[in-house]
Amino acid sequence: MARIPEAVRFVYCRDCGAYRYQGGWNEGLESVEGTLREYLHMVLTVRMKPTEAVEEAWVESIELMQAFDGPGVYTALVTVAGRAGGQSLVERKIITVEASQALCPRCTARSTGRGFEAEVKVRSTAGSLGRDVKTGIARVLRRSRSIAGFVVKVDENREGLDIYLTDQTAARILAGKLRSEFSAEVKESYKLVGRQPSGRRKGRLTISVRIPEYRPGELISVEGRPHLYLGRSGRGLVTIDLDTGRERVVDTSRTGVLAGVKRYEPGARLRRMMLLSSSGDSMVFLDVDKGMQEVVDAPRGSVRSFVESMEPGRVYEVFIHGGRIYVLRETG
Ligand SMILES: [Zn+2]
Known part of the structure; x- marks a missing residue:
């Protein structure tokens, strides 16, 4: 019948109970919970979008599913009422309310x-x-x-x-x-x-x-040397140093370390290769951009794969470095 926001943010002043609306601050009511109810009613009414067939729709009631207890995430049951084609309609929706404090x-x-x-x-x-x-x-x-x-x-x-x-x-x-x-x-x-x-x-x-924000499987440069980014740990960035082929943690808590971490520009060394065959100890790749002149026959032990499975006929983004072939992702 009508669309309303699925989530509403509520920011109120921890000292005086004022609340934030459209970039400004407005005086709150006696209790923060009361302010929240009125705020929700106003925001939902303003942002409600009735569907075409509905002549009129309004927010009938709002019920918080938990007692209001300061900053946190709450669930509210919103009842929307309306009229369409001479009929009365009622619709209930669950929304999320994120309440947080600030100082006005x-x-x-x-x-x-x-x-x-x-x-x-x-x-x-x-x-x-x-x-x-x-x-x-x-x-x-x-x-x-x-x-x-x-x-x-x-x-x-x-x-x-x-x-x-x-x-x-x-x-x-x-x-x-x-x-x-x-x-x-x-x-x-x-x-x-x-x-x-x-x-x-x-x-x-x-x-x-x-x-530092990178995608797992992305190539990054750590002090100029290529690494494969795997993720974050409490101590820093978990990577594979592609010079050694070993996993390491780049300790970013040390001053200046992160300044030496960048996106790596692989240039011509990032290639699209099709796996032609995989048998015994040998994996054969074909460079799909260069055609038959570029076939790489690699011992299985030199191939490090970061895709779920490798199948002949599929094309992968491949980085060749230090005598190893890193299969980064499938390119379709
Ligand atoms: Zn205040």
């Missing part, structure tokens, strides 16, 4: 005298943050009480996220969590912005967090 600008100004004291800039080696990483950061912000209460605002831009906090320790805790969760490289800088009433110098902390 007014409370920020009140508590610190002047906005934020720390900024965490999150960037990615891929140029922009991937969806998984964004979700992961939101999770870190939500789950950690020692961070969430100090976040003034989160600005999302093309390059990444700028997270503003009223507390420098909280900013360092956040950066530390991002480092361990995403093997990120972290750099701090400090800028003097004036003096406190006591005469002590007042500084603003900026922490740059650079998250």
